[in-house]
Amino acid sequence: MPGKPPPRSSRKALPLAPRMVVKEVGELMPFLIAQLPHKNRNNIKTLLRDGQIVVDGRVVTQHNHSLQVGQQVEVRREKRSATNVYKGLTIVFEDEHLIVIDKQEGLLSIATHTQKTNTAYHILSSHIKKQNPANKLFIVHRLDRDTSGLMVFAKNEPVKRLLQESWQTAVEQRTYLAVTEGVLRQPAGTVQSYLQESKALVVYSSQNPGDGQLAITHYQTLKQTSRYALLKVDLETGRKNQIRVHMQDLGHPVVGDIKYGARSNPIGRLGLHAWVLSFTHPITGEALRFQTTVPRKFAGLFNE
Structure with missing residues (x-):
């Protein structure tokens, strides 16, 4: 019939909000918070993660993306393409x-x-x-x-x-999550040693400067039970197997890591996840920061 609206399934999907024009230089997250007062920070992080924030026609996922005057920002209904x-x-x-x-x-x-x-x-x-x-x-x-x-x-x-x-200078943050065995006596600290790999592909730790490359690992306990701890681990250096070896040095190996002393595997996998990475784009000079969600198996081990 004339004038009858088309079936819902045939209508074009519309953005959640109209295009928003940037009127002053700044970062994406504060802009979105101001422009979308009905959404909280976590809602906006989800939109970013799912590729629903578009700046000048390009999907942007990092919350600290730099905005310039005149750019157009929109929120798409659909999630990022599969x-x-x-x-x-x-x-x-x-x-x-x-x-x-x-x-x-x-x-x-x-x-x-x-x-x-x-x-x-x-x-x-x-x-x-x-x-x-x-x-x-x-x-x-x-x-x-x-x-x-x-x-x-x-x-x-x-x-x-x-x-x-430029990896050592370009990377501002390289943070891992580690699930380790036991409860650490010191909930936070730094491990420093020299690492060297054997012919059997096992990395060994030494306090002798002549025994390999310097490795520095900072850790902080986020959650713990009577048997396990969830650690936030920041790398000052990036050596092969560095976190795994340093957790063994502490006497609290990463769960599931039989190679470096683990005796348990409560989550059915190695308890190590590259969580946050922040670095300077080598060409554009833009500050890029990415953060993934905490693996469900990690979080599930510490649900109260």
């Missing part, structure tokens, strides 16, 4: 220079002699080649297969080199 979610990883940020992902435990960072395709590198390489078959991918740093969380890949060799050469 093309950003693959089996084993989720793309949390991508531009023409780099990709940041949230990797699940059990997924290799790069190929080994026995596993070539089920890796973060292979998945992302296929992803960027869909955009252009000539695209290449370069790994910046690695996470152990059984460690989950944030990783960075570069889309060209110069960016990879810039990131790796």
Whole structure:
């Protein structure tokens, strides 16, 4: 019939709010809080995480994204396209220079002699080649297969080199969550030692400066039970297996880490997660900060 509205399913999805014009330089989170008074900070963090905040037509996920006068911000009803979610990883940020992902435990960072395709590198390489078959991918740093969380890949060799050469100065924050065995006598502190890897691929800790590379780990207890502790761990250096070895040094190994002394595995995985990563973009100079959700298995162990 004339004038009859179309079925609900055929209507176009509209944004939750009209486009908002930036009138002064600032960061995204304060802008959204001011523009969306009906939403609290956690609501806005969820919108950011789900890729529903768009600045000048581009999805933005970091809360401290810099806004310039005249830019347009909108809130989309739909969550981020599923093309950003693959089996084993989720793309949390991508531009023409780099990709940041949230990797699940059990997924290799790069190929080994026995596993070539089920890796973060292979998945992302296929992803960027869909955009252009000539695209290449370069790994910046690695996470152990059984460690989950944030990783960075570069889309060209110069960016990879810039990131790796300036990693210690460009990274403002590199924070992990660790579930460890037992209750620490000191709820917070710093572990410092020299780490060296043996031919058997086991990393050893020593107080002798001649026995490897300096490694410094800061930790703080967030929650604990009579058997386990949830630690916030900040890396001052980034050595292979650093957190795992330093937790063993403390006498409180990461749960599920048989290699470094664990006797229990209450969550069915290694209790280590790359939680927060903050660094300066090597090309744009923009301050990027990413924070993932606490793994459910971690949180579930400390539910009261």
